Amino acid sequence: MGSDFFGFRIVENLQKMDQDIKKNELKYHKKRVLVSKEFTFDAAHHLHCYEGKCKNLHGHTYKVVFGISGFLDEIGLVIDFGDIKEIWKNEIEIYLDHRYLNETLPNMNTTAENMVVWIYEKMNESLRNGLKKDQDVRVEFVRLYETPTSFAEARRGWMEVE
Template sequence: MFLAPKEIKEPTGQCLVYCPRRVQVSKEFTFDAAHHLFNYEGKCKSLHGHTYRLQIAVSGFLDDRGMAIDFGDLKTIYKEHLEPRLDHRYLNETLPYMNTTAENMVYWIYQEVAFHLPKERGLQVESVRLYETPFSYAEFRKEWDQDGI
């Protein structure tokens, strides 16, 4: 049962979930890492580093607390499965064999989050955005994952 906000006065044992639709939740992280690019003629060919900014957006239907996913659960996924391979690392050694462009990295991060996301209430990764500089980012979205590779 969904209650309009004016009907909610105090917990009475009824469900306090108001929104019956899918809701997106996003959390942001930063990490520092070094890498170099293969098959590239420019200064990024050499070893260099970035302070990356990562945004992970997940959607789902609300639980009995009125949450799609707890922000702390997204933080746990990052801390346990992403941060050990990203933060203060040489990405060419800690990530799967790839050219460590923001485009390749954002897809890998999308896949990792999707794999570790609880499969309840229709939770799904909507998008992952990775800023390599304050004004340059790569993004991967769920609707672009057509092939399901």
């Protein structure tokens, strides 16, 4: 079985592939599942045509939450969290982290509402053209927190209607 050490169980016999479990058992179901991953970045911006403090150059520590859904692959994953991180690092964060957003994003007022749609589009494009292009993996939502209590959200249903 296993022995206890200060309340922790030490596993003596790790489950072995093709001995204790078969490959066809790795995938438990055929349901769509949503996985989520969060990232933070720091950036500066200012708003145009706005009368308030945000018309001046200022910065935020933003938080981005991705909700990505799909069906399990043969080993029971929708998408590896590391793959989401790779897309974030290589395709999206490079335009955002420690940047002046008015310079690095397409011409837009750098409101959370505009930015969350841009982030959604970048993640969606990366999934459709990259690692998961042959699977039914899709962005369900992106939430962009500008402060700990204020966020904008883009949802798949809203993005596909127009």
